[in-house]
Amino acid sequence: MDFRNGQELLELCEKKQMTISQVMKEREITCGTLTDKEIMEKLKTVLSIMKAAVNEPLTHPKKSNGGLIGGEAKKVSDFGNTSRSICGSLLNKAISYSMAVLEVNASMGLIVAAPTAGSSGVIPGVLLALQEEKLYSDELLYDALLNASAIGYLLMRNASVSGAEAGCQAEVGAASAMAASAVVEMMGGTPQMCLQAASIAISNLLGMVCDPIAGLVEAPCQARNSIGAANAITCAELALAGVTHPIPFDEMSDAMLRVGKSIPFELRETAMGGCAGTPTGCSLGCGMCS
Amino acid sequence: MNFLSIFDVIGPNMIGPSSSHTAGACSMALMARRLCKEPICKVVFTLYGSFAKTYHGHGTDRALLGGILGFGTDDARIRDAFELAKEFGVEYEFVIDEKTITDHPNTADIAMTGVNGYELTVRGESIGGGKIKIVRIGNIDVEFTGEYSTLIIKQNDTPGIVAHISQCLSNQNVNIAFMRLFREDKGATAYTVVESDELIPESILAEIKRNPNVHEIMLVQV
Ligand code: SF4
Numbered sequence A: 001m002d003f004r005n006g007q008e009l010l011e012l013c014e015k016k017q018m019t020i021s022q023v024m025k026e027r028e029i030t031c032g033t034l035t036d037k038e039i040m041e042k043l044k045t046v047l048s049i050m051k052a053a054v055n056e057p058l059t060h061p062k063k064s065n066g067g068l069i070g071g072e073a074k075k076v077s078d079f080g081n082t083s084r085s086i087c088g089s090l091l092n093k094a095i096s097y098s099m100a101v102l103e104v105n106a107s108m109g110l111i112v113a114a115p116t117a118g119s120s121g122v123i124p125g126v127l128l129a130l131q132e133e134k135l136y137s138d139e140l141l142y143d144a145l146l147n148a149s150a151i152g153y154l155l156m157r158n159a160s161v162s163g164a165e166a167g168c169q170a171e172v173g174a175a176s177a178m179a180a181s182a183v184v185e186m187m188g189g190t191p192q193m194c195l196q197a198a199s200i201a202i203s204n205l206l207g208m209v210c211d212p213i214a215g216l217v218e219a220p221c222q223a224r225n226s227i228g229a230a231n232a233i234t235c236a237e238l239a240l241a242g243v244t245h246p247i248p249f250d251e252m253s254d255a256m257l258r259v260g261k262s263i264p265f266e267l268r269e270t271a272m273g274g275c276a277g278t279p280t281g282c283s284l285g286c287g288m289c290s
Numbered sequence B: 001m002n003f004l005s006i007f008d009v010i011g012p013n014m015i016g017p018s019s020s021h022t023a024g025a026c027s028m029a030l031m032a033r034r035l036c037k038e039p040i041c042k043v044v045f046t047l048y049g050s051f052a053k054t055y056h057g058h059g060t061d062r063a064l065l066g067g068i069l070g071f072g073t074d075d076a077r078i079r080d081a082f083e084l085a086k087e088f089g090v091e092y093e094f095v096i097d098e099k100t101i102t103d104h105p106n107t108a109d110i111a112m113t114g115v116n117g118y119e120l121t122v123r124g125e126s127i128g129g130g131k132i133k134i135v136r137i138g139n140i141d142v143e144f145t146g147e148y149s150t151l152i153i154k155q156n157d158t159p160g161i162v163a164h165i166s167q168c169l170s171n172q173n174v175n176i177a178f179m180r181l182f183r184e185d186k187g188a189t190a191y192t193v194v195e196s197d198e199l200i201p202e203s204i205l206a207e208i209k210r211n212p213n214v215h216e217i218m219l220v221q222v
Helices: A006-016 A020-031 A036-059 A072-080 A089-106 A122-134 A138-158 A168-186 A191-205 A221-240 A249-262 A279-283 B019-035 B049-054 B060-068 B076-088 B161-171 B204-209
Strands: A110-112 B013-015 B040-048 B091-096 B106-114 B119-128 B131-137 B140-144 B149-156 B176-183 B189-196 B214-220
Touching: A006 A020, A006 A138, A006 A191, A006 A249, A020 A036, A020 A138, A020 A168, A036 A072, A036 A089, A036 A110, A036 A122, A036 A138, A036 B013, A072 A089, A089 A110, A089 A122, A089 A221, A122 A138, A122 A168, A122 A221, A138 A168, A138 A191, A138 A249, A168 A191, A168 A221, A168 A249, A191 A221, A191 A249, B013 B019, B013 B076, B019 B049, B019 B060, B019 B106, B019 B119, B019 B131, B019 B214, B040 B049, B040 B060, B049 B106, B060 B076, B060 B091, B060 B106, B140 B149, B140 B176, B140 B189, B149 B161, B161 B176, B161 B189, B161 B204, B204 B214
Parallel strands: B040 B091
Antiparallel strands: A110 B013, B040 B106, B106 B119, B119 B131, B131 B140, B149 B189, B149 B214, B176 B189
């Protein structure tokens, strides 16, 4: 049982009366080499790595390898406990957690690329914040990860999740779409709503360039992960409320790839343009545009 | 492999910060190590393209060395690879080559010396998402990913040898996914690379070696 695009995924969900996560698991068992038990074990490992990566920088912040970031997650999380915080608990957690994972990533810690290392904060940020706020079980999160991987698989297959190929919209944008869809399923939304959320998430971040300062996956990447997380929560809320996007998911994924291909080379992970190409960006040591 | 698994999407589990600059680098060195038939005591890495420019901030150096020490992409010991190399008795050196233009921006040459003097240089490319390709062994261009069980045969480029290899494969019922011949020059040294989606039985090595024109065989199982 396999599906090649969002349309086929929805048809399968309809025909088999299954959720996206169930279809994705079935696909893995029938087309891949893993058993149900092995899939669950691997998901368990994934979730435990994600949890550790969220917690570590909040308790033991440290500077990154490149020295551009470190300690921001704790700052944001601490600020969330003050009366001046404006995000509310769920959003504050989602963004600070997503930033935490990027700190672990940038200091050579263990993370799960989801779908890439540069965008690895979005999915754990959103899912773990929701779990804490709503007291959800780990089991529900395994399904959320399966749902997210279905969206990620479609984007990898039909578009791109590489910053060098299609800009940051393909990394953080893809992660955001994956997380948005996962949240919708967690909250009892339909498969259609999941793809709606993913479409809105992509369209919100369409055209986002990849411009890592000094070529390091640190800044603006860390803040991009926070916006990916916030965007995912927003889009899930819209979809759950019944808001739709006029463009179907498959066309959105296509649009993302086409936009990506027309993003100039300087803005696709070469550290030559955007944030990286500013005078300050250059002075921070990339030496790429010289 | 063409099948994209859940864990290709939500994964790999890896030491950051970059799937292509860290995880990919580690995997290519790990693969190089598997191709070296003796325990390694010395390694020289030559970094090209974007590896040459950003290796330090991305920990590409530690990831490469970690791979040579046998660490997987999710092994936290990668961070301490420099210190651990001493313990493991592996000397290392990094050469930065910003001049040579390579086919892929993330390319490294890995020159290994074994404890008994065996020498092998392998060139790898990190092609994104932690995936890699080995594109050169010694001075012969090859191509394989290590995602399949792979048999690499170093041989003389003489008639009959490919037939001998395929005979051995069919005797052992190995289903070939890809089989390619790469050679230096007509009649000189050549490599046959065979990829299979199943495990390749170890016993095939002795059978293939029986042909005097076969110099060396490497087997990488998945
Ligand atoms: S800016 Fe580039 S490197 Fe940073 S997260 Fe976005 S795509 Fe990845």
